[in-house]
Amino acid sequence: MTDTALEAAALGLRYGRRGADRWALRDCSFRLPTGRVCAVVGPNGAGKSTLLALAAGLLPPTEGTVTALATTPAAARPRVGFVAQAKPLYPQLTIADTLAMGADLNPGRWDTATATRIVAGGDLDPTARVRTLSGGQRTRVALALALGKRPELLLLDEPMADLDPLARHELMGALMSQAAGHGTTIVMSSHVVAELEGSCDHLLLLGAGQVRLAGEIDDLLAAHRRVQGPASTALDTHQIVESRTTGRQLTALLRPTGPLPGALTGAPPTLEELVLAYLRSPQAPGTTPAAPGKAAA
Numbered sequence: 001m002t003d004t005a006l007e008a009a010a011l012g013l014r015y016g017r018r019g020a021d022r023w024a025l026r027d028c029s030f031r032l033p034t035g036r037v038c039a040v041v042g043p044n045g046a047g048k049s050t051l052l053a054l055a056a057g058l059l060p061p062t063e064g065t066v067t068a069l070a071t072t073p074a075a076a077r078p079r080v081g082f083v084a085q086a087k088p089l090y091p092q093l094t095i096a097d098t099l100a101m102g103a104d105l106n107p108g109r110w111d112t113a114t115a116t117r118i119v120a121g122g123d124l125d126p127t128a129r130v131r132t133l134s135g136g137q138r139t140r141v142a143l144a145l146a147l148g149k150r151p152e153l154l155l156l157d158e159p160m161a162d163l164d165p166l167a168r169h170e171l172m173g174a175l176m177s178q179a180a181g182h183g184t185t186i187v188m189s190s191h192v193v194a195e196l197e198g199s200c201d202h203l204l205l206l207g208a209g210q211v212r213l214a215g216e217i218d219d220l221l222a223a224h225r226r227v228q229g230p231a232s233t234a235l236d237t238h239q240i241v242e243s244r245t246t247g248r249q250l251t252a253l254l255r256p257t258g259p260l261p262g263a264l265t266g267a268p269p270t271l272e273e274l275v276l277a278y279l280r281s282p283q284a285p286g287t288t289p290a291a292p293g294k295a296a297a
């Protein structure tokens with residue numbers, strides 16, 4: 001039994017031919033312990049889908065390594081569930097055929113009750129063909145297939161994007177109970193940070209193909225402060241993620257490197273405040289396992 005669900009070391013992927021210099025991901029290093037629910041966030045084109053595809057073994061790295069459940073992604077595949085952004089399924093199959101295929105492909109692992117319950121939650125007709133389903137209904141079937149596999153590691157690329165609010169709530173609940181009941185590690189990309197707050201305990205923030213923040217969310221929040229005070233307050237000994245001056249008032253989100261000036265009041269940010277501050281400030285220094293000197297503040 002491993003205690004590492006996902007680990008990347010100097011991982012990089014370049015699309016296209018050599019020399020084209022289109023690095024989608026470069027020099028990514030992080031470790032995700034098992035049993036976590038990890039949010040993967042970042043702007044469009046940051047490399048989230050690429051990272052998930054590498055972790056699922058669908059793309060070979062151009063450089064560096066990635067392991068899933070302490071082995072190669074290909075060797076881990078029977079124990080890993082992956083739902084890609086496009087939710088690919090066989091359009092000509094019915095929902096019932098699709099779940100039967102899941103059972104055939106996962107002998108000894110398949111959880112009929114869970115898969116059937118997820119499909120039934122959407123009030124879907126099992127005899128309906130996949131090609132007749134809406135985007136959100138296809139997502140539901142794709143999640144039923146992934147959860148029915150009872151994976152140890154579940155990789156989900158924007159799983160909630162096309163679900164209605166009730167379906168989001170219900171399926172997020174199904175994912176959380178899978179994590180709590182079976183110790184499944186879930187890695188989930190999303191642009192809706194508010195949705196991740198309260199569900200996720202680990203964060204991977206990507207920007208321009210690099211890992212900018214990686215770690216336990218509680219540790220990351222505790223290491224930052226959202227502060228306000230007089231505009232004249234000097235902050236330059238601290239790592240400033242973003243700062244703004246309005247008249248005589250300064251507000252900033254920073255990573256303290258020592259005691260804060262007494263003129264400032266502040267508190268740890270929420271997850272949404274932290275992520276938005278980093279997204280608005282692409283040049284702000286991040287914290288990754290590859291830069292341990294910056295981790296403690």
Ligand SMILES: Nc1ncnc2c1ncn2[C@@H]1O[C@H](COP(=O)(O)OP(=O)(O)OP(=O)(O)O)[C@@H](O)[C@H]1O
Nearest residue numbers: 015016022024042043044045046047048049050051
């Ligand atoms: N098949 C491909 N061929 C060439 N370049 C690609 C391909 N897929 C992605 N890229 C490029 O790789 C980079 C990372 O893309 P990726 O899809 O991983 O980002 P993302 O963070 O998932 O974005 P989004 O939030 O928009 O889904 C982007 O610059 C993109 O243009």
